[in-house]
Amino acid sequence: MTTQVISTIAQAEAGTSLAADYIRKGELVAFPTETVYGLGANGLHEAAVQKIFEVKGRPDDNPLILHLSKKSEVRDLWDTVPRQAQPLMDNFWPGPLTLVFRRSARVPDAVTAGLPTVALRMPQNKTARALIAKAGVPIAAPSANLSGRPSPTKAEHVREDFDGLIPLILDGGLCRVGVESTVLSLVGKPTILRPGGITREMLEAVIGPVALAESVLAPLPDGQAALSPGMKHKHYAPAGRVRVVTGAPEKAAARILALARQAEVEGLSCHIAATTQTKARYRGWPHTLVGDRDRPETLCANLFALLRETEADLILAEGIPPADAGLAYMNRLLRAAGFDVEEV
Ligand code: AMP
Ligand code: MG
Numbered sequence: 635m636t637t638q639v640i641s642t643i644a645q646a647e648a649g650t651s652l653a654a655d656y657i658r659k660g661e662l663v664a665f666p667t668e669t670v671y672g673l674g675a676n677g678l679h680e681a682a683v684q685k686i687f688e689v690k691g692r693p694d695d696n697p698l699i700l701h702l703s704k705k706s707e708v709r710d711l712w713d714t715v716p717r718q719a720q721p722l723m724d725n726f727w728p729g730p731l732t733l734v735f736r737r738s739a740r741v742p743d744a745v746t747a748g749l750p751t752v753a754l755r756m757p758q759n760k761t762a763r764a765l766i767a768k769a770g771v772p773i774a775a776p777s778a779n780l781s782g783r784p785s786p787t788k789a790e791h792v793r794e795d796f797d798g799l800i801p802l803i804l805d806g807g808l809c810r811v812g813v814e815s816t817v818l819s820l821v822g823k824p825t826i827l828r829p830g831g832i833t834r835e836m837l838e839a840v841i842g843p844v845a846l847a848e849s850v851l852a853p854l855p856d857g858q859a860a861l862s863p864g865m866k867h868k869h870y871a872p873a874g875r876v877r878v879v880t881g882a883p884e885k886a887a888a889r890i891l892a893l894a895r896q897a898e899v900e901g902l903s904c905h906i907a908a909t910t911q912t913k914a915r916y917r918g919w920p921h922t923l924v925g926d927r928d929r930p931e932t933l934c935a936n937l938f939a940l941l942r943e944t945e946a947d948l949i950l951a952e953g954i955p956p957a958d959a960g961l962a963y964m965n966r967l968l969r970a971a972g973f974d975v976e977e978v
Contacts, residue, residue, distance in 0.1 A: 671789065683698065
């Protein structure tokens, strides 16, 4: 199969129309969202959804998010409606917030991996919404990467993983948020299963206290069932290893430089993920400016591209406080590092 890439900046109408045709025919299409690129299939078509798992090599116990173009589309998909649903949808949809509800009988088992719940989101990206509206069905989509690899924030990343495996990639340029959506369960007390573009602080301002699943910043103990199955699988792995150093910027940078010198002695290539605050310290070492520690959303926006595009044996990165967008950043970074983290 040849994989066609269509720029939605140059050809929005033609691109989304062709993509919608593929979706209706049960084929897979990669498309941009404000979080990361998604690999979409007709979310009401069991066999089409099954293809997502095959192409990604995704474990079949890891459920998918259904993407909607209008809020009213939730009606056929959820069963019981918790009272927090409306204010959250009013404030954060369209946007990077996925809500988990009890599911209706209409949702195929392949989407929910057999769970009694379903994850729903209305993306903000105009191309994504136009595609869903034209397809006329909810689109089931995980991130458009091979299972275990960093999520794609550019169409080029998607092509690296799926060239020849899917018929079409819609290229909408860089994804604005750069990490996946926040997944909030509304089954029982509101609980963040995965932090993302909408922060805990933003949610609490609307619905009051929100709990955090234990797996957000820690590895799951062996044998424990995951609330969000995605949290237990290996994630975001770059070519080499990642090591994280947390602590005050100056101290963390000093320790990172010591680790870089040690890597050099061992004959390992290393690359440093620098921040605005520490960049000058890393002069003379291979480094990339990821973002500003005081604006963690800038770090989120660039993390996956760094993990994907860096070929060094070792990536050294500063940890930041897990507040606001820093929570989503640390959730992804710690997983990429396999929880290899040191505090100074
Ligand atoms: P991805 O967008 O590739 O990161 O995959 C979707 C994420 O949503 C995974 O982490 C899933 O575990 C999570 N998810 C999807 N459906 C559910 C659900 N019904 N309950 C809990 N988590 C879900
Ligand atoms: Mg993913």
